[in-house]
Amino acid sequence: MVEIQCPHCEEVVELEDNSFGLFDCPHCGDTFEYESSSSDHDSSDSGSSGLTQNQLSLAISISGLILGVLAIMVFFNALSFDTICPEEDRSTSMIDGEEFISCNSDEFLWETQTVKLLFGSCCLMVPGSFFLTILGYSMRKQHLGISNRTLGTETTPHASKTFPDSKLAAAIQASAMFFGIGISAMVAIMGAVLIGFIGFLIFVIFGQ
Numbered sequence: 001m002v003e004i005q006c007p008h009c010e011e012v013v014e015l016e017d018n019s020f021g022l023f024d025c026p027h028c029g030d031t032f033e034y035e036s037s038s039s040d041h042d043s044s045d046s047g048s049s050g051l052t053q054n055q056l057s058l059a060i061s062i063s064g065l066i067l068g069v070l071a072i073m074v075f076f077n078a079l080s081f082d083t084i085c086p087e088e089d090r091s092t093s094m095i096d097g098e099e100f101i102s103c104n105s106d107e108f109l110w111e112t113q114t115v116k117l118l119f120g121s122c123c124l125m126v127p128g129s130f131f132l133t134i135l136g137y138s139m140r141k142q143h144l145g146i147s148n149r150t151l152g153t154e155t156t157p158h159a160s161k162t163f164p165d166s167k168l169a170a171a172i173q174a175s176a177m178f179f180g181i182g183i184s185a186m187v188a189i190m191g192a193v194l195i196g197f198i199g200f201l202i203f204v205i206f207g208q
Contacts, residue, residue: 007032057139058169064132065176068183071125078117086113122187133180137173 002015009028020035077083085103093100 004034006030053139053141054169057136057141058173059136060132060139061136061173061176064129064134064136064180067125067132068129068176068179071121071129071183074117074121074125078114078121083117084112084114122191126183126187130180130184133173133176137177140170140173 002017002019003012004015005011006013006025006027008025008030011025011027013023013025013027015023015034022031022033024031085101089103091102091104093102
């Protein structure tokens with residue numbers, strides 16, 4: 001145990017060894033901050049390692065978020081007219097005095113740029129976004145409160161003022177995780193609908 005003077009009322013307050021953080025004085029009720037020399041060294045060491053881990057987890061979460069946004073952009077680009085019908089495959093014809101554009105391609109369906117982009121977006125980029133956002137959030141090192149038996153209050157270690165350890169960073173990582181889960185769920189639903197539709201067509205064609 002260590003004895004210190006409250007900076008507000010100058011009464012003696014007993015703290016546990018290696019205590020650090022914010023405390024409520026049992027005499028005047030005011031809050032003061034205290035760090036012992038040993039706890040300062042320990043907390044700086046653990047803080048530096050925790051900061052490094054949180055920086056890495058934040059970078060992974062943001063990478064997953066960016067990958068998810070790119071997957072959405074690639075998906076809609078695959079459905080654009082320029083991708084479905086490239087300029088070199090277009091031909092024009094006149095019907096009743098009106099010009100119509102038709103698309104003639106010798107490629108099989110799985111060889112088209114549209115299918116390649118859809119596969120890359122839905123089967124590669126979206127699962128990658130899901131994995132990275134989940135991994136980044138699960139790697140985040142949370143700072144927990146430390147119980148102080150002498151004062152009967154809960155103290156909180158020094159929160160780093162840097163962005164990777166802030167509440168905003170935790171919120172961004174949580175949002176990125178839900179974003180990854182959301183787009184993965186949408187792709188899974190679309191895949192199930194597509195498989196069901198193909199199965200229905202097969203049943204109609206060959207079931208008769």
